Amino acid sequence: MVRRSLGVLLTLVTLLAAAGCTGSDSPDPAAAAATASGSDWSPAPRTVGDLDVLATSGPGGLALHTASGAKTFLPGINLGSTTPGHQPGEIDHLDAATYRTWFSQMHDLGIRVVRVYAAHPPAFYDELDRFNRAHPTAPLYLVQGVYLPDESYTEAGRTLYTPSVDRAFTEELRETSAAVHGDLTRPEQPGHAGGTWRTDVSRWVVSWIVGVEWDPEGTRRTDRREAGAAYEPGRYFAATRDATATERWIARHLDVLATAEAAHGTSVPVAFANWPTTDPLTHPTEPLPAEDLVGVDAMHVLPTRAWPGGTFASFHAYPYYPDFQRFERGLDRVEWEGEPDRYAGYLASLQQHVAGTMPLVVSEFGVPSSLGSAHEGTRGRDQGSHSEQEAMAMNASMLRMMAAQGVAGGFVFSWEDEWFKRTWNTQEHTDAERRQLWHDPLTNEQWFGLVATDTTQVPDAAAELVPEGGDTKYVHVWADHSYVHVEVTGRDGAPTRLRLEADVVPGPEEADHRLLLDTEAGTGQVQVRRALDPVRLDVRGTSYRPDQDAAWHDLVLMTNRALAGRPAEYDPVGRLVEGSWDPQDASYDSMATWQVEEETDTLEVRLPWSMLGMADPSARVALGEGRPAARVQVPGIGLALDVDGEQHALDLTWPTWNRVEHTTRVKAGADVLAEAYADLAP
Incomplete structure (x- = not known):
C-alpha cells in the first residue's frame, strides 16, 4: 500500500478567521437566507447518457446541481435511528409524526442536507417527500447510508470476504437502493427497518456513503488472508492495481450499489465511510498501535467513466482523537481563527492526499454537551465537559473552518441526543443492555445532539x-x-x-x-x-x-491512560x-x-x-x-x-422501570450554528 507522510504532503496553510457569529433573530434561517440571496435550491439534475445526475464529485470538487447553480459546499446533519428508551436496532418505532417534527426543525435551523446511516422505515421517505414538495425551493437533501449488517469480520478467523458478511452487505445495498426508489417490501426483523416503501425520493438524494468505521484488526486480517482473492473490475467502480484486499472488496460493493442505481436511471457520488484509525496516512507519534495499524485509501477505489456521479473521500473526523492530532509534527502549521489548529492541520493532510482526484467530505464531526469527558482535544475541543452553548459554538466554528479550507461538506454529529451510546471510560461502569433507559451525564457519547432529550421525573x-x-x-x-x-x-x-x-x-x-x-x-x-x-x-x-x-x-x-511515557x-x-x-x-x-x-x-x-x-x-x-x-x-x-x-x-x-418519557428542545446556542448553516448554504 502506498502511504504518504504528512511531512511530504503538508505545506504551510494559513486560513483566515471567520467573522464572529451573533445570534439570529430569524426563526427560519434557511428561508431568510434564500430570500436575501435569491437562491433556489430546487433540484436541477443533468442528463449524462441515460442517467439523471443530480450531483457530481471529482477532481474539481463536489457540485449539487440546483435551479440557482452548483452548490459546492454541503453543510449537513447526521440523523440516528433511535429515541430514548430504544436501542438502534428498534428502528421501526420511529413514526411519521417524529420525522415531520424533525424535518421542520432542521429546516428552521437552515440545514440543507441530512445523512442517515441505514434504510429508515417507510415513513421517513414518505415524510421527506411530503416536506420537500411543500418547500420546493428549500428542500432537505438526503445522503443515504448503507450499514454492514454482519460485522463479524472483526472476529478471529473471519474477514470481509466471509460469505455471510459479503452476502449480507450485498443484499443490504440492493434493498436500500430499492427503498430509496420506493420499490421494496421486507418483513420486520431485529436491526432492520421493515414494511413497504412506495415513495421514490431519489430526486433529492445527493450522495451515498456506505460501510462502517473499519475495524483495524479485521481490516488487516482481510488484507493478509484475502490478498490473493479473485477480483474483476466492475462496470461503474474499480480498484486500482495497488489496492488492498479490503479496498477491492469495497470497490466491488460500490459497484453493486451503482449498478442498482443505474438500473433506476440515476447517478450521484458514491463513497465509503472511513475514519482516522484507518486513514491512508502514517502517524509515527500515535501511541496506540491499533490507531495506525492499517489504512484504507479512497484513492484506490475509483469510479469508471460510466459513473458520472463520481466519488469523494468521506471521513468521520473529530478534533480530539486519535492522539496523533495532539503530537504530530506539522499539524500546527495550519491556522484557524488566528491560532495554530492541529485539527485543521489534520484535515489539510487528508485533503493533500486526495488532491487532484477527489474532494474531502467530513461526514461526521462535533463535540458533545456532556458533563463528563473522555479525551482532551485540540484547542479545548475536548470529548465532553462543554455547555450546550460552548458545544454549538465549537461546531459552528469547525463548520466554517471546513468551508474556508475547501472541504466539500461537513456533517455535524448528531441531530438528537442518543441514550443508548457508550464510551470507553464509562462503559465498564454501567449495564450495557439497559443504557437506553437512562441518560448518563458522564457518558459523553449520549450528548452530541443539536436537540436535547430532557428526562422527566x-x-x-x-x-x-x-x-x-x-x-x-x-x-x-x-x-x-x-x-x-x-x-x-x-x-x-x-x-x-x-x-x-x-x-x-x-x-x-x-x-x-x-x-x-x-x-x-x-x-x-x-x-x-x-x-x-x-x-x-x-x-x-x-x-x-x-x-x-x-x-x-x-x-x-x-x-487517557498512561501511554508512550506520557x-x-x-x-x-x-x-x-x-x-x-x-x-x-x-x-x-x-x-x-x-x-x-x-x-x-x-x-x-x-x-x-x-x-x-x-x-x-x-x-x-x-x-x-x-x-x-x-x-x-x-x-x-x-x-x-x-x-x-x-x-x-x-x-x-x-420502582424499577422499563419505559421512559422525555421531552425535546433545540439546545441553547444553536442559533450560532444556525447562522453558520445559513451563511454557508444561502
Missing part, C-alpha cells in the same frame, strides 16, 4: 423530611432519569454548607459516596470510597491514580459547578450541578446517578467492589445530611 422516586426544629425547614429528594435532586430549605436563609453521604452498596461501610459543598466558598466536590472508585476499572494494571491509597478519592474520569490524564468531573440548569433561564448552564434559590432560601443540588455509583438505576443495580466490579441489586440509597452542622437522614427508594 421518575414516578414515585421521592422522599421528604420536615424537621420540627432547627435551621433546616425542609428536605426534598427526588429523581429523574439522569439525576438525583437534593433540595434543602433553610428557615432563615439558604444553607451554606452541605455534607451529603450516600450509603449505596450493602455492607459495613456507612457511606460509599459523598458530597462536600460550601456555597460561600463556591466549591463543591463529589468523592467516592476507595474500593468503589470506578476509575480502577479503566486500566489494566493495579496503579490507576496517584492518590489511590487514600481512603476517599475525588471523583474523576480517566481521559502520564495518565483525568477529567475532574466531581468538581461541581454553580449555575442554573433551567433552559428557560437567561443564565442557563447545562454544566451546572448546584444553585441557591434566594427567593425560597433553598440550596439545590443535582447529582448524576453515576456519581452515586449506580450502574443501572432503572433496575436498581449499583456498581460494587472488585475487578471486574460486582453488580449489586440495591433497595434504594440511604442519605445522611449535615446541613450547617445539623444532622438529618432519609432514604430514597424508587
Whole structure:
C-alpha cells in the first residue's frame, strides 16, 4: 500500500478567521437566507447518457446541481435511528409524526442536507417527500447510508470476504437502493427497518456513503488472508492495481450499489465511510498501535467513466482523537481563527492526499454537551465537559473552518441526543443492555445532539423530611432519569454548607459516596470510597491514580491512560459547578450541578446517578467492589445530611422501570450554528 507522510504532503496553510457569529433573530434561517440571496435550491439534475445526475464529485470538487447553480459546499446533519428508551436496532418505532417534527426543525435551523446511516422505515421517505414538495425551493437533501449488517469480520478467523458478511452487505445495498426508489417490501426483523416503501425520493438524494468505521484488526486480517482473492473490475467502480484486499472488496460493493442505481436511471457520488484509525496516512507519534495499524485509501477505489456521479473521500473526523492530532509534527502549521489548529492541520493532510482526484467530505464531526469527558482535544475541543452553548459554538466554528479550507461538506454529529451510546471510560461502569433507559451525564457519547432529550421525573422516586426544629425547614429528594435532586430549605436563609453521604452498596461501610459543598466558598466536590472508585476499572494494571491509597478519592474520569511515557490524564468531573440548569433561564448552564434559590432560601443540588455509583438505576443495580466490579441489586440509597452542622437522614427508594418519557428542545446556542448553516448554504 502506498502511504504518504504528512511531512511530504503538508505545506504551510494559513486560513483566515471567520467573522464572529451573533445570534439570529430569524426563526427560519434557511428561508431568510434564500430570500436575501435569491437562491433556489430546487433540484436541477443533468442528463449524462441515460442517467439523471443530480450531483457530481471529482477532481474539481463536489457540485449539487440546483435551479440557482452548483452548490459546492454541503453543510449537513447526521440523523440516528433511535429515541430514548430504544436501542438502534428498534428502528421501526420511529413514526411519521417524529420525522415531520424533525424535518421542520432542521429546516428552521437552515440545514440543507441530512445523512442517515441505514434504510429508515417507510415513513421517513414518505415524510421527506411530503416536506420537500411543500418547500420546493428549500428542500432537505438526503445522503443515504448503507450499514454492514454482519460485522463479524472483526472476529478471529473471519474477514470481509466471509460469505455471510459479503452476502449480507450485498443484499443490504440492493434493498436500500430499492427503498430509496420506493420499490421494496421486507418483513420486520431485529436491526432492520421493515414494511413497504412506495415513495421514490431519489430526486433529492445527493450522495451515498456506505460501510462502517473499519475495524483495524479485521481490516488487516482481510488484507493478509484475502490478498490473493479473485477480483474483476466492475462496470461503474474499480480498484486500482495497488489496492488492498479490503479496498477491492469495497470497490466491488460500490459497484453493486451503482449498478442498482443505474438500473433506476440515476447517478450521484458514491463513497465509503472511513475514519482516522484507518486513514491512508502514517502517524509515527500515535501511541496506540491499533490507531495506525492499517489504512484504507479512497484513492484506490475509483469510479469508471460510466459513473458520472463520481466519488469523494468521506471521513468521520473529530478534533480530539486519535492522539496523533495532539503530537504530530506539522499539524500546527495550519491556522484557524488566528491560532495554530492541529485539527485543521489534520484535515489539510487528508485533503493533500486526495488532491487532484477527489474532494474531502467530513461526514461526521462535533463535540458533545456532556458533563463528563473522555479525551482532551485540540484547542479545548475536548470529548465532553462543554455547555450546550460552548458545544454549538465549537461546531459552528469547525463548520466554517471546513468551508474556508475547501472541504466539500461537513456533517455535524448528531441531530438528537442518543441514550443508548457508550464510551470507553464509562462503559465498564454501567449495564450495557439497559443504557437506553437512562441518560448518563458522564457518558459523553449520549450528548452530541443539536436537540436535547430532557428526562422527566421518575414516578414515585421521592422522599421528604420536615424537621420540627432547627435551621433546616425542609428536605426534598427526588429523581429523574439522569439525576438525583437534593433540595434543602433553610428557615432563615439558604444553607451554606452541605455534607451529603450516600450509603449505596450493602455492607459495613456507612457511606460509599459523598458530597462536600460550601456555597460561600463556591466549591463543591463529589468523592467516592476507595474500593468503589470506578476509575480502577479503566486500566489494566493495579496503579490507576496517584492518590489511590487514600481512603476517599475525588471523583474523576480517566481521559487517557498512561501511554508512550506520557502520564495518565483525568477529567475532574466531581468538581461541581454553580449555575442554573433551567433552559428557560437567561443564565442557563447545562454544566451546572448546584444553585441557591434566594427567593425560597433553598440550596439545590443535582447529582448524576453515576456519581452515586449506580450502574443501572432503572433496575436498581449499583456498581460494587472488585475487578471486574460486582453488580449489586440495591433497595434504594440511604442519605445522611449535615446541613450547617445539623444532622438529618432519609432514604430514597424508587420502582424499577422499563419505559421512559422525555421531552425535546433545540439546545441553547444553536442559533450560532444556525447562522453558520445559513451563511454557508444561502
